[in-house]
Amino acid sequence: MARKYREIGKAGWGYTAITSVVGFVYFFPVLWIILTAFKTRTDALAVPPKLFFTPTLDNFQSVFFRASITTGTSQATDMGLYFFNSIFIAFTSVGLALIVGTLAAYAFSRYPLRGNDTYLFIILTTRMMPPIVVIIPIFLMFRLSGLAGSYWGIILLYTAFNIPFSVWLVKSFFDELNPEIEDAARMDGASERRVFFRFCIPQILAGLSATFVFGLILTWNEFLFALLLTGVETRTVPVAMARTLGGEVGVDYGLLAAIVTLFLIPIFFVTFLLQNQLLRGVTFGTVKK
Amino acid sequence: MADAAGRQGGFGAWLLDPKRRGALLVTPAITILFVMNIFPLLWSFGLSFFNYRANRLNVPSFRGLSNYERVLTDDKVWERFQTTAIIVGSSVLLQLIIGFLLALLFAKEFPLRRIVLMLVLTPMMLSFVSVGVFFKLFYEPTFGIVSYVMNMFTDDAFVTLATPAGAIAGIVIADAWMWSPFVMLLVLAGLVSVPKYLYEAAEIDRASAWRRFWTITFPYIKSLLLLAILFRTIETFKLFDIVYIITEGGPGSSTETIAVFLYRNAFQFFKTSQSSALAYIVLFIVIVLTNLYLYAVNRRAQETG
Structure with missing residues (x-):
């Protein structure tokens, strides 16, 4: 036709x-x-x-x-506070991991260190360990340092857990870029900072959004560490969810479903907003070989 | 480059020296990782040589390698490894197949794509706790919707989780359902990055769909697909919450993954040191697997590049 x-x-x-x-x-x-x-x-x-x-x-x-x-x-109930905690902790730690991870990814991609692959490998390894393995020392460490039950403790911990993913994913985006453009910019006298912020970052914005959403999704529902390391004031929603399970009359499915539904709304909304970036914008490299 | 650094002056110049730039940019990430991950790892490495129990107060004594010996000679441990391998293997395979098919389906532009796509993306935004609880409800023989549907075909009550195979299938389906969208997104990112003119050229050349896929599409999604496999394998290896909630490792110990086994030993039986030793064996296995995998990736990259 x-x-x-x-x-x-x-x-x-x-x-x-x-x-x-x-x-x-x-x-x-x-x-x-x-x-x-x-x-x-x-x-x-x-x-x-x-x-x-x-x-x-x-x-x-x-x-x-x-x-x-x-x-x-x-x-x-304190559920309002728990919703705030979840949102605050997840967004802060994923944001931090993205910033720190992007810097590291840029270095791994553009200024390989001696033993570059070894560093990348160690970073990946920290992500592979079943969390149960490190939970005892982390628990002891948090108790000794007073980080237990504080926002900063759990935020730093989540940041650490998001860094490996951020580094590997963002590095793959940097690797896809054509370094010729950066070199051309340098020839024209652009500073390194300018090359990074004006040439590299704008090209991988979609990739950064994707990494952010992925990280947020992985952090949003973390349960085990939140259960052990958050206090009454910093408790997150997944922990609160689990606490509704222990009733004498069995699981209150309606109540749990209501929490799940409400807890789905923020992350659903963020994903929906960033979806365009996530899908349309992922065209790497303006001068593809 | 030299004058770019020179313009900063003083400490800035020293910091921004091209020789140090890589190290400088990596430092924050490595520092956080060291404090929050590597240091605790070393700590539990130390614990694995003692007979420490987290619920006792007596001073732990040095036991050398006996914890490792005990763990490695335990038949139960090998069974748990097999269970984990079966669950990880089938779940990741299922995620790849479903994720890939979904990606092919959503690679086109069509009206309301954004909204339809959200339907598929939602499962991975749920918490493990809620997926576990509700899938258990779905599988439940009396109230569950799975059993209700199955009862239309069979007269016997359909109890999904009663047999080891059924229980494993129940867990794998719940996990794969949750995480296939993740694979889909990575594959989709690869698919979208394929320049359209390549397809147009292929259309002019009348290349078959199969050939188009292998010569044009696949090279663009290959690296992201491998990344997806890697991350999903790592994540599924740690699978804990869903198993713990849906089957609690049962029936018997047929679905007790290594993570659940570790949790039980560490927090129910308080064999802190012994579980640290087991954890290190797990870590060692995963490191070996990852190394093999990365080796394969690098070699393939060199072959094609």
Whole structure:
């Protein structure tokens, strides 16, 4: 038909329909969790499982307010604080790891040190260790240094866990760039700082956004370290989630689903915002060989 | 370059000396890693030679290599390694296949792509705790949706997690479901970076889709694909939360991964030193595997480059 106008890599609404079906199937378990957040306790555990039911907002209310048994009045829970903690800790540590990791990645890519590969390898190794292995010494270290239960302790720890990923990913983006442009800029008298900030960074912005989102996703839900190293004031949402599991009457699926749903919103939003950067902008190197 | 550095003057010039630039830029990253990771690693390395138990107060005594000896001669440890290998292998393979297919599906531009893509990306934003709890609910024989669907085909109650194979499948599906989008994103980043004129040229040459894929697409996604395999293997090797919540290592010990085994030994039985020794054996294995992998990557890069 209109073959000569067909652009490669473009598809129409029919394609949207196909991908929507696939997407919806993939999304179904999440949808189920979100639906559960609107269910009463009996609906959540109905046999057979219910897809249609009368929705209720009770679960969302009990995330932030719980009825006091003695007085009958509702009492605020600390969940608001935990949401703030999660957001603050995750964004700060991923941001820090990205800055520090980008600098290191630039060095590994452009100014190889003696034993460059060894450093990269050691950095990678720190990421491979099952966290359980280092948790005892880290726990002791945090207790001795007073970092336990503080924001800085957990932020630095998460930063450390994000650095290997940031370094390796950002290095791969730097490696894709054509150094000829940088050399040309240097010939024109641009300082090293200018080369870095005006020529290299803008070209890998999409890559940096991607690294940021990846790091955020990996940090957002970290549980084990948060469980052991955060205090009452710095507790994050995943820890609070786990604490709802221990009731005498079994898991309150509705309440848990409500927390999960609310906790999904910020990261979903960030990913959605950076998605364009993430996908459209990833075209490395302006003068590709 | 010399005059660029000279313009800074004084300490700045010394710091920005091209000879030191690499080291200077790497320093912050290495410092944080040293304090937060390498130092604790060395600490637990020390512990692995003593008979330290975190729940006792008595002064630990030096035991030399006996912890390593005990761990290496333990048949249970080898079983746990096998379990871990099976789970890691099948999960990463599944993630690669699903992630790759999803990437091919989403490589095109189409209306509402941003929104449809979010449907696929969401699973990896969930916490392990919630995925574990809800997949356990899905697999649950009475209330679970998996059993409900399966009961339409069989008359017997469908208990996913009752057999070792079923339990492993249950864990692998939950983990692969969560992390395939991650592989998809990396592959997609590679796919998008392929210059369009190459495809246009291929279209003019009437190259087959298969040939187009191997000669044009694959070279662009290769490095990112390998990176995806590497990171997913490392992450899955540490798989703990999901296993612990869905099966608690059961039935029997059929799904007890090395991470769960370590956790039990360290925090339930308080064999602190013995688990440190085991941890080092794990680390050693992973280092060897990673080395082999990096060697393969480098060699391939030299062959093609």
